[in-house]
Amino acid sequence: MFYSTNNPDLRVDLKEAVIRSLPADNGLYMPTDISPLPESFWENWRTMNFAELGFHIAKNFLQGSIPDQELRKIVTESINFDAPLIPLTDQSYILELFHGPTLAFKDFGARFMARLMSYLVKNDAHQDNPSKPLTILVATSGDTGGAVASAFHNVKNTKVIILYPKGGVSDLQEKQLTTLGDNISALEVEGSFDDCQHMVKTCLLNTELTKKHNLTSANSINISRLLPQAFYYFHAARQLLDIHENALPTFVIPSGNFGNLTAGLIAQQMGLPIRHIVAATNINDVIPRYLADGSYKPNTSIPTISNAMDVGAPSNFARMKDIFGNDWNTMRENISGLAFDDQETKDAIKAVKHIHEYTIDPHGAVAWLAAQIWHEADPDAHTIILGTAHPSKFIATMENQLGKDSIHIPERLACLAQLEKLSKLVKPNPQELIDYLEQ
Numbered sequence: 001m002f003y004s005t006n007n008p009d010l011r012v013d014l015k016e017a018v019i020r021s022l023p024a025d026n027g028l029y030m031p032t033d034i035s036p037l038p039e040s041f042w043e044n045w046r047t048m049n050f051a052e053l054g055f056h057i058a059k060n061f062l063q064g065s066i067p068d069q070e071l072r073k074i075v076t077e078s079i080n081f082d083a084p085l086i087p088l089t090d091q092s093y094i095l096e097l098f099h100g101p102t103l104a105f106k107d108f109g110a111r112f113m114a115r116l117m118s119y120l121v122k123n124d125a126h127q128d129n130p131s132k133p134l135t136i137l138v139a140t141s142g143d144t145g146g147a148v149a150s151a152f153h154n155v156k157n158t159k160v161i162i163l164y165p166k167g168g169v170s171d172l173q174e175k176q177l178t179t180l181g182d183n184i185s186a187l188e189v190e191g192s193f194d195d196c197q198h199m200v201k202t203c204l205l206n207t208e209l210t211k212k213h214n215l216t217s218a219n220s221i222n223i224s225r226l227l228p229q230a231f232y233y234f235h236a237a238r239q240l241l242d243i244h245e246n247a248l249p250t251f252v253i254p255s256g257n258f259g260n261l262t263a264g265l266i267a268q269q270m271g272l273p274i275r276h277i278v279a280a281t282n283i284n285d286v287i288p289r290y291l292a293d294g295s296y297k298p299n300t301s302i303p304t305i306s307n308a309m310d311v312g313a314p315s316n317f318a319r320m321k322d323i324f325g326n327d328w329n330t331m332r333e334n335i336s337g338l339a340f341d342d343q344e345t346k347d348a349i350k351a352v353k354h355i356h357e358y359t360i361d362p363h364g365a366v367a368w369l370a371a372q373i374w375h376e377a378d379p380d381a382h383t384i385i386l387g388t389a390h391p392s393k394f395i396a397t398m399e400n401q402l403g404k405d406s407i408h409i410p411e412r413l414a415c416l417a418q419l420e421k422l423s424k425l426v427k428p429n430p431q432e433l434i435d436y437l438e439q
């Protein structure tokens, strides 16, 4: 069962929490209890393959809501790429989370959510609307849409409609949104990202329309996106143990909405020993400031070169507080916060290349800066930086620091350039989306 962070008495089942994403009271869903993994898990966890490790963690978290055989299939199809631990030094590592189809860690959450949603609606066919798939509406300003589109591509019982602002996404991002076809379609909106979001919200608030077309959103704060992110904390910890028997990881997490960090807290609650957590941000530093002085002051976000972390009001803060029983001191004992500006980030990209011969993306560079400071505070720490995206996703920023043609573009990104864009141009008006649904 799940409850809302705004009301512990509001209880819903897995299906409600995943398909609806957000409780009506504007809180966030949390599991009623996160049980420690059983003894039998710890006997075998270091030798299981990654998907099998994920299956056991998911099974423990979902507490029998899904039959084992189905759950194993969902996890295995979601986690079909590795997360290797790469050494920078003997005490400092990068966990590369960008070997999925869209080269960012968001593939973990999105792929698992897609398959779980498909499973949860599988038996709905004879209810309100026979033969209607679940229709996921997504407004995107770039990256999230790509990960969601790829995650749902050819997933049974689902259909995705992506809205993006004309001229508001990069060429490669547009190709990620518009070339998949099959159950994925794209609307190019002659307006802004806010117009796209308004169109989606208008449709989702229309109860009749929502019922008729089985509408939902693939919100980034969906609880099902956090669970698969817990898997790689275990996977990182055991890779570190293979190198240093007895070493406990200090995770350094480049953070924006703090979903990734919350997944680490969930892993910890399930019994994973973690030495410390360092939250690294760019100048959008609401949480580091909260950790320093206990006052939470959300802001409007400020644009930076680590733009996936440009968040002024991190949505998972409610979950973090909930996990620590709303106690600032307990949160501070477990998490430290450090923030860096763009100039420091640019210098870090160059420094990591120079010192370690490693190409780190702008988000990872922010975390690397935090790790340097942390090693001074705790000289015995073994830091693991979460590498959240492949550097080729930020080619302009990277080439500015490291020079032209310094960045290798993986084949699965490069080949998109040749594919034909399939999208429909629409006016920034909710009626256009309604007409598209009804046609």
Ligand SMILES: *Cc1c(COP(=O)(O)O)cnc(C)c1O
Pocket: 104, 105, 106, 143, 254, 255, 256, 257, 258, 259, 260, 261, 308, 309, 363, 388, 389
């Ligand atoms: C989304 C994202 C982040 C921030 O993750 P949160 O879970 O929102 O804290 C960091 N780096 C990259 C590359 C991202 O796409």
